[in-house]
Amino acid sequence: xxxVTQNPRYLITVTGKKLTVTCSQNMNHEYMSWxxxxxxxxxxxxxxxxxxxVTDKGDVPEGYKVSRKExxxxxxxxxxxxxxxxxxxxxxxxxxxxxxxxxxxxxxxxSVL
Amino acid sequence: xxxxxxxxxMDSYEGQEVNITCSHNNIATNDxxxxxxxxxxxxxxxxxxxxxxxxxxxxxxxxxxxxxxxSTLSLPRVSLSDTAVYYCLxxxxxxxxxxxxxxxxxxxxx
Numbered sequence: 233x234x235x236v237t238q239n240p241r242y243l244i245t246v247t248g249k250k251l252t253v254t255c256s257q258n259m260n261h262e263y264m265s266w267x268x269x270x271x272x273x274x275x276x277x278x279x280x281x282x283x284x285x286v287t288d289k290g291d292v293p294e295g296y297k298v299s300r301k302e303x304x305x306x307x308x309x310x311x312x313x314x315x316x317x318x319x320x321x322x323x324x325x326x327x328x329x330x331x332x333x334x335x336x337x338x339x340x341x342x343s344v345l
Numbered sequence: 346x347x348x349x350x351x352x353x354x355m356d357s358y359e360g361q362e363v364n365i366t367c368s369h370n371n372i373a374t375n376d377x378x379x380x381x382x383x384x385x386x387x388x389x390x391x392x393x394x395x396x397x398x399x400x401x402x403x404x405x406x407x408x409x410x411x412x413x414x415x416s417t418l419s420l421p422r423v424s425l426s427d428t429a430v431y432y433c434l435x436x437x438x439x440x441x442x443x444x445x446x447x448x449x450x451x452x453x454x455x
Binding site for chain 2: 273
């Protein structure tokens, strides 16, 4: 089954404790991206990757890192999480040339205390 | 990059047709208009995409006027299960930075 898999589904952590949210897709998509969703603000793009080893900032990249060492994986790293990063996070992927037709994961609800 | 404006929320009753309009005044020539549906506790899912005129699939219809500065998602005879947030995205296939609007929360009542 074609899918984007995020882990974990829920995560509670404390300020400053590094964490990684994993994202994997099995559709051989070149494009992958991360979004955060907050009440009243909709979906905001954090980072995106056009292909392996190619990443770029989205609209809200501060406090986040990403890497794209393999085509299928695109982890989101929070080196020193803060409470304002408490949010619902989504990973998505799409084909080259049709990046606007995204397949989303089920989301990761992160709480930073 | 085209920005979009949608109503924050809409209410409807079962069996009615619902039309959600998205404004995108600075749409570029190569941009497509894509709509997503998001149920609670799930990721958004693609429902329809168009470039001009009208597109219809088993879920919805998308109407795009000639100037393409707006688009209307039409959901025929909604049911309770259509209660969701609907997002309009205006972008082209070569684009990396994708800017979603704030979405329209549709509530369908019995």
